[in-house]
Amino acid sequence: MSQVPMIAIVDDDEAVRISTASFVRSLGYRTRTFESAMAFLKEGGDEEPACMISDVQMPLISGPDLQDKLIAAGRRFPIIFMTAFPTEAVKERVLSAGAVSFLRKPFDGSDLQASLETALGDLTIH
Numbered sequence: 001m002s003q004v005p006m007i008a009i010v011d012d013d014e015a016v017r018i019s020t021a022s023f024v025r026s027l028g029y030r031t032r033t034f035e036s037a038m039a040f041l042k043e044g045g046d047e048e049p050a051c052m053i054s055d056v057q058m059p060l061i062s063g064p065d066l067q068d069k070l071i072a073a074g075r076r077f078p079i080i081f082m083t084a085f086p087t088e089a090v091k092e093r094v095l096s097a098g099a100v101s102f103l104r105k106p107f108d109g110s111d112l113q114a115s116l117e118t119a120l121g122d123l124t125i126h
Contacts, residue, residue: 005050005123006030007116010040010066011082012058016105020053020082023109027116037061041069049077051100051119053112056083056090064094071097078119082107 007029011017014035021031032049034040037058054063061069063081070076081094084105091102101115 004028004030005120006032006047008032008034008040008044008049008052009054010034010037010052010058010063011055012036013055016055016082020112023112024053024116027113029116037063037066037069040066048075050123051078051080051116053080053082056081056094057085064090064097067094067097067099080112080115080119082112 007024009017009020009024009031011020012035017033017035021033024031032044034044037054038060054066056063063083067079076098078100079094079098080101080103081099082103082105083090086102086104094102100119103111103115
């Protein structure tokens with residue numbers, strides 16, 4: 001019996017965090033939410049997520065900087081980035097570092113679902 005994949009959601013906007021988590025749970029996944037990259041780095045080590053959904057712009061540590069810290073620490077799992085302020089430079093940075101996708105807020109639920117399916121491959125819930 002396989003365990004249901006856990007998706008970490010990192011966003012400083014509480015409404016976005018709650019709505020994203022609710023949508024991801026409706027797809028059958030478990031979620032854990034974090035209000036900042038710092039919170040994930042401090043509290044997120046007890047169970048490695050199957051995938052992370054992260055905002056780009058956050059106080060102190062941005063989503064791309066969080067990605068860099070995770071890679072440097074040898075923690076590699078798929079990351080889906082979302083942002084209300086997309087730039088080609090940031091998109092190129094995170095995708096070249098291995099991000100699965102770069103979604104512009106607000107995004108359609110089907111886009112997030114497709115990104116999760118790409119990120120999780122065989123772990124996708126059907």
